[in-house]
Amino acid sequence: MNLFRTLGYSGTLGLSLVLFWLFIALFGPALAPHPVGEIVAWDVFEPIGGANLLGTDYLGRDVLSRILHGTRFTVVLAAAAAMLAGFMGVSLGILAAVSPRWVDESMSRFMDALISIPGKIFALVMIAAFGSSLLLLIVIVGVAYTPGCYRIARSLAVNLNQMDFVQVARARGEGRIYLAWAEILPNMIHPMMTDVGLRFVWAVLLLSSLSFLGLGVQPPDADLGSLVRENMGGLAEGAPAVLMPAVAIALVTIGVNLVIDSLRGNVSNTAGSV
Amino acid sequence: MMHIMQLIARRAGTALFILLLVSAVVFSLSSLLPGDAAQQLLGQSATPEALAALRESLGLDKPGYVRYVTWLKGLLIGDPGVSLANNMPVAELVAERLPRSLVLAGIAALVSVPIALTLGILSAMYGGSRLDRVLNFTTLCMVAIPEFLVATVLVLIFAVKLGWVSSLSYAPPGASLGQFLSAYALPVVTLFFVLVAQMARMSRAAVLDQLSEPYVEMAVLKGASLPRVVLRHALPNAIGPIANAVALSMSYLLGGVVIVEVIFNYPGIASLMVDSVANRDMPLLQTCAMIFCAAYLLLVLIADVCAIVSNPKLRT
């Protein structure tokens, strides 16, 4: 397959991981042997391989089922947040590039201000203000990553705006909306996808940090980060309840990173050989 | 030199503006928070009468923007006000915490930056080799593990199991070097995990970027060895982007270390800010936000200056 050749070994490994987790995110809950909140064992922090494949958690619930349920939250939340950041970053970035200077300046300064507020503390304030909900988590993480996306998108858009094909369109008498939509945007999609992919990884990690601080998905549901957090007590005894979700987080992020790396590596290779 | 001075002056102007913006943003964000300092202080035992009395004595009966303007005016004369939670001057609270944060950040930076840059440069130098792939994968894994897990595992192994170091990162004033190392070892290693991967990967990219430039080919065709090509030719031109990457990572060291502060019980400025959110302590919250913002801007400015000094085109 051409795709695998482009990706290389590590890229293929990454892609398989990503597809695996996507599958889990889609069908995990249907595959889970137990409902997510059901207590299945009298003992807590059971080891791997007993009646419950991956042992039990701190309340005696089935870890495998909880991971199968939790993956969906992690993947969907992080993906939605990364895409939100990408969408906001790109739209504002293009807007800044085609707008008069003062719009660009004030937007950029505002983003500077936003980026300097630590993400976790921003999340803390927002959750304290509005209470935790899935939508809010997406918005928080999305907004927290918007300035970063904006910076990249803006610099891309400003460069593209100077390109001859945009100048031609401008000299043709096209309006700003056409320039942004038809000329600039299509050329940003590819590099921004890479950026959004990276932000997906960060979003997974930020979400799990938020779960550590006790903000996050509502019980009895839990995303992978919350699973790690709520079972931290079992860490000292090496309970799978804490290790398995942590491994799951690592595999999700490593998979996405590998795919991005190999895609990016290829782009720069072709650029380098010209 | 004139150029750099001008740049710094212009940046300082913009920075002041952004600081103002941050305080406004933080103020509007925090005005969304339900409850106020009085309710937090009284907690479960809040009765309407007690609340009203406390609000009046804290000045919370005045409208929000009045309090904001008062705080802002105070800041202009160098007084960020008094904490609503415990009546202590905000300046005093910050002066207690900030040096600690700076010490932790400083040590973490001293350890992480040289190692990260070495790894990144090595990785770029032998791009595509086995070393590169191993380093790449290692840094990838370091990014992929949540920091609280790293911290806790470190504590379990090195403090609880082996007893080599302290599980609390607290060194009393006048601590011996041994106490100092024992206290800072684990938080620094944790932060190292968080920071090193990002910096290493970005410096690798920056150096690789330069390695595709024609002048590098020229150096190769002059018979220069690989280390010479990378260190003498590519690196000086990669300083700008590397400095930028380092600055972004460093800015994380002040505000982003909440979790490290929680796990190691380190009384730094990030947990001070978290407290101020929990206590709805607006003067403190805003002052902390300003500190983070100022630190961020300062780091970015330093990175800019590095880029300028390293680039003769901009220098003259």
Next chain:
Amino acid sequence: MTNHIVVSNLNVTAPTGDGDELTIVDDVSFSVGAGEVLALIGESGSGKTTIALTLMGYARGSCRISGGSVRLGELDVLKLGQAGLRDLRGRRVSYVAQSAAAAFNPSRTIMNQVTEAALIHKMATRADAEKRAVELFRDLSLPNPETIGNRYPHQVSGGQLQRLMAAMALITDPELVIFDEPTTALDVTTQIDVLQAFKRVIKERDITAIYVSHDLAVVAQMADRILVLNHGKVIEFGETEQILQRPADSYTQSLVGAVSRKQRQTPLQHDSELPLLEIRGLVAGYGRLDKQGMPDSPILQDISLTIPRGSTLGIIGESGSGKSTLARVVAGLMPVAKGEVLLDGEPLPTTLASRSKEQFRRIQIVFQNADTALNPTHKVSQVLGRPLTFYHGLSDDACRRRIVQILDLVKLPAEMAGRRCGELSGGQKQRINLARALAADPELILCDEVTSALDTVVGSAILDLLAELRQELGVSYMFISHDISTVRSLCDDILVLYEGRAVETGSCSTLETPPFHPYTDMLISSVPELEQGWLERSRHKVSPQLTTPAGMGSPLCPFLNRCPERIAGVCDSLPPPRGSLKNGSEILCHHSK
């Protein structure tokens, strides 16, 4: 003559995306005698640079030397290990790259880089190496040889940098120097200085050299023998005189033919008294305007011109002279500070926002670099369809039919409509670029260096197309170029720009014989002719530099500090008058009557 370098059956391959390998140098063999200069000539993609680099045992990017041998004296270059290659490079073989601006490390001083090879190979102490570098600077006619080494690359001009790079290559007294298109990036007036300097050191030091170029006229001046390449294969190999005079292969003949001038003008049909475009006293630039309406950094000053309907005006000047800015001003992309731009006698609004759709339609612009002028994410049908729907409101169906017609007009097949711009070749892209302008049904097309980025043969075909279109559609062109021979072959009138001032305007025919403005003279005399020995005979004189050059915006003659014919006491104290020559040209010079 002993063969110093023997290359036999050389093969270089590059990996394609899907695992196969593409042969980019195919079974090439040649030899170079000691003290001989061999030119490798061919169009882009012919493998000439790749071959030259194999002489240093080097292949770019992911390319691989897959077979053959390269012998340098007794040494088998391709059998060397890393250490052996390092020892070879910079010491026995050295390299002069195409763009000195890119090949000099921007963050280190020139001296540091010029002496580096000598220091790496431990051939001299730093002090000796520096002394030697200064000698070389002097030999290469560089100004201030004692101190120029202390500067950074961005602080010296392109022509100087190219000569400094030659010094860098010569510091170790190598057995072989590879010149890789060393003057391609230079202005024609600078190129001749550099060529003269190179020629002199090659002769004086009896250097063995490989000279890579796409420009036959340049090669004619430098090479003893020429190797003609196409698609990685040797086409023809012979003495310079033979290749130029009696090319055996048809490809070589087409190369030589493309250089020779061809007249493409057609007689003017004056069907209207009113010129299509008229510019009066134009000033444009960046920054704030002062009280007189002059911008902080003016790019164009006091430009007046007319383009009669159906005629072609050539704008010529070196890089930075403001040619492109002029096109951008007419297109509305750049604001006018002072003066007027009239289209058909009607003043054109100076900002984009205040122009009407019809005004936009009547003037179209075609950029130099077709790669960047076409949106790589768009299909050809999108590129051509947009002006059709935008200006003419054509329906989908009509649009499709019109696209086919337009493609036919620029001699491209109709299937092309479905392709993405990124998949096209350079010549095809430039045709699409032109077709997009034509789709608007314009009256004036602004052509900004439309052939500069193309190979000679392809560029020549585009020029033919332009001439043909003019005949068929009656459009006018403002044709901007740095290449005076292209301008002469296509244009009716000409305007010579220097530092934003029109130093000479007149009919194109006046460029055939003197008198000219001193700058025009320099420009014309700098273009290498396709004959050996031209360089030595050229009228070109290296001009003395003035210590206090007149800056931008100064009322004095902009050419003052380079002018070989300046009159002391006049030119440096009085603004030049605008006068006419006897052939009808108008010049900005004290030499005018």
Next chain:
Amino acid sequence: MTDKTKSNQGLSRRELLQAIGTVGAFTGLGGGLIQPNSVFAGLPTPRRGGRIRVAGLSSSTADTLDPAKGALSTDYTRHYMIYSGLTQFDSALNPLPALAESFSSEDQQVWIFNLRNGVQFHDGKSFTADDVVYSLMRHKDPATASKMAAVAAQIESVRALTPNQVEVRLQGPNADFPIILATSHFLIIPDGTEDFSKGTGCGPYKLKEFIPGVRTIVVRNETYWKPGQPYLDEIELIAISDEMARVNALLSGDVQLVIAVDPRSVRRIHASGRADVLETTSSLYTNLIMRQDQFPGSNHDFALAIKYLFDRETIKRSVFRGSGMIGNDHPVAPNSKYYAADLPVRAHDLERAAWHLKRSGVGKGPFPMFAAPIATGSVDMAALLQMSAQKVGLNLRVNRVPSDGYWSNHWMKHPITFGNINPRPSLDLLLSSFFVSNAPWNETGWSNEKLDQLVVAARGEGNEDKRKQMYVDVQTIIHEHCPLSIPNFISFIDGFDKRLGGMGAIPIGGLMGYSFAENVWWNG
């Protein structure tokens, strides 16, 4: 009560230690979680000297040295180190004489306190009746922002009869008044104190360093009024909010005593061999509150259904790992002397729950329940309740909200919320704070006239038997009618280094009811 006022020396150490007898032992699933503390094995002699570091639960810049403002366990602990009260708790939460050598009342309304002679504050000033008057009366001043303002409202006047005698006149009779004075908020400060930064009291330790949100360091008060006490040279009090970090610090030897150990960590602490735990069974509870004035809590059948849905055994086992006691939907713990033993414990009964639910007609929901980590175990209890509810077709949605702001923004504000009520020194105080119609924190917003009368009557009743009967009636009323459920009582679990001697239980809170400081010694 008056017969208890005979002592003028306080209990001897031996008596005190014997009194601290009610250290529970786990009998639940985690069986034998608690090893008998060395305290009870042959009563070793206390040692003087040594320095320990103690980790409390939470600390912030809101930490205070003003006893009236004490809000968190770390505050109470700090205050008990520095200040002394008129009375102090014994292990059954009876009042022992402290700064008051004796106290008495004829009518439970006017109380006379005879003060101890020769007691000095840390700054050398003598302790007199004026200090008592000031310390008590300031709670009535709104500017003080006292946490006990509501309790202090019953004080009508406080006056010094002589420099060594104080008369407190209440607005109504209260037999429990001396118990109330043992709480940390009513600790005695020097007359006229406005600035608390010095921390001047007459407690066992003197303040050496206090940095809010960071640490408190105290050193031994050599002139403490209890001869021979305290034992330690120095105590450093810090707070580690993360439970795991707290236990790790104990196991790595960085601290010697920690509060609030999660039952799940007990196994680990025992396995370490260097530390031990102490479970103090208490009347601390986390309860589910259904607002009487809001749908659906207003529906009596709905409330009953919820009570039957709680699986108390599973909660005890899963959430509390076998620690604590089963509750019976009223606030009296089984180990209380007033516990209504004859009232059958409500079982986990899905059928009855379904029946009541059907009868209530409130539908299937969804009904949000608000829980927060600050209400111990509430999030897990909510999740378990949600699972039970699902089985009878009721949709309860868990709304976990952040701990900060929970009490002001969620608790009692929504139809269904979790509450978390700390032990109160007296049952009367608990009932009048949370259950009577005009209680300041009438969690469910209900009212029951019979209950109101019983509480007032019991408060003024000097006869213990009569009093108990009244309280049994109160429990029955709450069990049947109050729309809240108290499924379990939660134990305080402290972890301590095995070299720490003298630990015991005072069931008002962890760390010996926050007053470990004067009782423990260091064998290291």
